[in-house]
Amino acid sequence: MADFVHVAARLRALQRGQAVPIVSQRQLVIQPHARILTLLAMAGEDTSVHAVALGRFGHPPEINVVADPRRRDDQYALLRWLLPFFEDYYAECLAAGTFPQIWVSSAGALGHLDTLADRLRFTDEDDIKRLGTLWTYAGERSPVAGQQVLISATTVLRAHYATGQQEAEDEHLGSLLTWIEPPAGRDIFAAVATAEAQPMAVKTDPHFDRTTLQPAIEDYNRARSAGKPESVIAFNRARIQQMLEGVIRPIYAATQRAISLLTAPRWQLNPALDALADQEAREFERFMAAREAGFHLPYHDKPKAGAMKIVARERAVANLEAGLLRHDRSAREKGVVSGSVLRAQIVDIRKEKIRPRLFEYDFVLSSHQDSLHLRAGDELWTLDDPKISVRIDDVERRGPFTWVTGRVLDGKNAVKRTSLGITLDFGPKAPNWEGIGNDLRQMSVRLTNEPWTHGDTTPAPTPVNRPMPANLLAAVESLA
Structure with a gap:
């Protein structure tokens, strides 16, 4: 769209x-x-x-x-x-x-x-x-x-x-x-x-x-x-x-x-460009420091280095999209049209008391969008103030409207000051350019033990506890 x-x-x-x-x-x-x-x-x-x-x-x-x-x-x-x-x-x-x-x-x-x-x-x-x-x-x-x-x-x-x-x-x-x-x-x-x-x-x-x-x-x-x-x-x-x-x-x-x-x-x-400039300056400083330290650039990356670069590029894509949706008006409107941004009106705010002085809040939202990409369990953040995050619990289509119910995770104090009827834009979490270190460490741990798909050893077959059906095709068709 x-x-x-x-x-x-x-x-x-x-x-x-x-x-x-x-x-x-x-x-x-x-x-x-x-x-x-x-x-x-x-x-x-x-x-x-x-x-x-x-x-x-x-x-x-x-x-x-x-x-x-x-x-x-x-x-x-x-x-x-x-x-x-x-x-x-x-x-x-x-x-x-x-x-x-x-x-x-x-x-x-x-x-x-x-x-x-x-x-x-x-x-x-x-x-x-x-x-x-x-x-x-x-x-x-x-x-x-x-x-x-x-x-x-x-x-x-x-x-x-x-x-x-x-x-x-x-x-x-x-x-x-x-x-x-x-x-x-x-x-x-x-x-x-x-x-x-x-x-x-x-x-x-x-x-x-x-x-x-x-x-x-x-x-x-x-x-x-x-x-x-x-x-x-x-x-x-x-x-x-x-x-x-x-x-x-x-x-x-x-x-x-x-x-x-x-x-x-x-x-x-465009305020989104400030973070991009800061990130570029850090990348340039790291590159030049590595060259001064005598590290040479290979013609082909080794598997681990290649995996790390893929992780960094994926993080860059996510950060760029999140940053533009917050500060670039054109990207925001395109996100609304494509369904990557939820633009919805607050229909109801449900308050539930869990224990003394502890409450949970649920948003009931209504949207005119017909191409939303939402699933139960997705976490969305408001793209403008106030900063609120919501975990999607239910998505239902009612005629020309999409009704979304979600549990408020962050920003509960802001919810108390939120009025019914206002329209909010929800999207991915704010970009975190410096958080790439956590992703790289996670990938490094995963690469410590080489998966069998990348090695020479084939894992032993897993025994099947249940008997094989006499007619496999009929058994598969019965699942439909």
């Missing part, structure tokens, strides 16, 4: 010929010192860096181009040029008690950087390994819910706007920006088609490669192999750089434009 809200927004954007905002609050932390990193890879060389543009928000980029990244020495020279920028940036963030933030144009560019980080960590050059290690922090954080380090401009814009095109088409940053700011007096689809002609990820246009770039690279390599004067080689190198600068500068500028749109005053503050 929550997807229906997004579909409606896309239809409205298609009707208007312009993207429509789908939230009123900012959906991510934007670091004022964030770095924009734009990389181009050579066609067929997914782990190469042909050109790079690096800069801060509001500043022009510093660009470096290698004529042929297949030449290892030239490729490594470009990577060594990048290393001081990231070492200094990470050191500044660590000293300030905050975290770095790297912006790329799209999810494809994000994946390219993550792949590069893995590859560079296992080269035979210490400085190249160092760059791969620094990039690995961003790459490892990227799949974690609520992470604020490695940011894809298209992903973040899609969290704020809905366009009139398919979701896959939104991954082209140029077309996405065209929907958000369409040119006046021009058909939106014609404008989008023009924008899509400009590459916005990590690969150049195949026609450009065949007709322009590849001949220039061949001329450069031919001049080097033939021992031509340095002036001839430099001319061919400058020619390639000019070509690639014409591709990489628009991508960098589009990423700058995306950040500018997201820092506009129209977006209201």
